[in-house]
Amino acid sequence: MRVTVYTGLIGFGLAGSAFHAPMIAAAEGLHLSAVATSRADAVKAAWPDAAVTTPEALIADPAIDLVVIATPNDSHASLARAALEAGKHVVVDKPFVLDIRDGEQIIALAAEKGCLLSVYQNxxxxxxxxxxxxxxxxxxxxxxxxxxxxxxxxxxxxxxxxxxxxxxxxxxxxxxxxxxxxxxxxxxxxxxxxxxxxxxxxxxxxxxxxxxxxxxxxxxxxxxxxxxxxxxxxxxxxxxxxxxxxxxxxxxxxxxxxxxxxxxxxxxxxxxxxxxxxxxxxxxxxxxxxxxxxxxNYAAFYADMADAITKGHEPPVDPADALAVMRxxxxxxxxxxxxxxxxx
Missing domain, CATH: 3.30.360.10 (Dihydrodipicolinate Reductase; domain 2)
Known part of the structure; x- marks a missing residue:
């Protein structure tokens, strides 16, 4: 029996609504449980079963296993750090971070917390x-x-x-x-x-x-x-x-x-x-x-992420690769x- 990974999405602009939500929902083993956004009507129209909440509440929710960050680029580092501190697995939309030191610290934090970290290089x-x-x-x-x-x-x-x-x-x-x-x-x-x-x-x-x-x-x-x-x-x-x-x-x-x-x-x-x-x-x-x-097949990214969480596979994109891009x-x-x- 496959384990379900309950997934929360932060951000419902173009990236969140078009590139992430449909692919999360399409991946076997993932369930789009919550979306943090001010666009509640848009979420309810597209994904009526998903709760609409705030980033802070989503990250704090004990039912959420995986946090996906699809927000403006300058917020990636702070949200990824907060989610990892809460013990969540994390996917960050590209670009991973804007400051290389932030990236190094976030990769180290994921290892310290035993959480998986990947970057959506779709x-x-x-x-x-x-x-x-x-x-x-x-x-x-x-x-x-x-x-x-x-x-x-x-x-x-x-x-x-x-x-x-x-x-x-x-x-x-x-x-x-x-x-x-x-x-x-x-x-x-x-x-x-x-x-x-x-x-x-x-x-x-x-x-x-x-x-x-x-x-x-x-x-x-x-x-x-x-x-x-x-x-x-x-x-x-x-x-x-x-x-x-x-x-x-x-x-x-x-x-x-x-x-x-x-x-x-x-x-x-x-x-x-x-x-x-x-x-x-x-x-x-x-x-x-x-x-x-x-x-x-963009959905393959999230299928691989589900396997990484539930089966111990490697994440689909090594965050070290994304950090090399930023360098x-x-x-x-x-x-x-x-x-x-x-x-x-």
Missing amino acids: RRYDDDFLTLAHMLANDRVGEVSLFESRWDKLRTAIKPGWREQPGPGAGLLADLGPHLIDQALRLFGMPDALTADIAIQRPEARVDDYFELTLHYGAMRAILSASTLVARPRPRFALHGTAGSLFSHGLDPQEASLRAGLKPDTQGFAQRAEHEASATLFTGDGDAIEVRYFRG LIALARQSAKTGARIAC
Whole structure:
């Protein structure tokens, strides 16, 4: 008989309502018991069985086993620390923390309390990334010389909310950087060095809305970039090697489905159109080979978290990995400020 892990979610903005609540509810072994938010009506409409409460009451509730933190970035550290002090297992949305010392202390606290700690790096479960990782592991492009990971959009208007207002944890590098960096580290490990360019390009913008990081791995380069002023997005991924080049366009459709209010068990959830269902491998012989995408699965994160709690498995994302991401973001800001190549 499977043990039920009673789960409390703190935060019901976009992250909590779209990316966490549906995946918690979809994971076997987890039960979404409570949500801490001021948006009581939204919670009751989507999850009528979940109690609506405050962060303090949720953390103090003895019935809650797992606390999921999906709040603005600058509150991650304090809430994670409070939940661990209360003896709860914890999942923190990315970015893990804003201060590396906070991250080190929180990881140590989890070990001291015997609690599991993980970070929601859900882009590890994107369909295109899973496909690319498989191709790399099976040596389909040969020895890699260049990896490009780009996230482009055209959005000239400034969105309301904390992400585009000056303050800790705001800006594009803090928002998308953790995803792109984590994926690169999963594929290639820690680089030897990095160089970075970070800019504010839109006239009304007040926080960074463009970045390009170059990770140096010997002679190989990994370029990670995001922009808000690209009308026709470049390939999401491009992987170049001695045996060919793999190109992937578009985004994993899970986000669009979740934003539209679809749940993982809904028909048509996270399905690409047929003409967008494949990446393309160009070989040195001039062949163009269609490579079908693996199925993306954000819910696997929470299924793995449930197994970690109930079966003693490792958590789906080691918080040390998330801390390595934050270290590279700090080095990127240093590089962009000084114009220097920074050793990692």
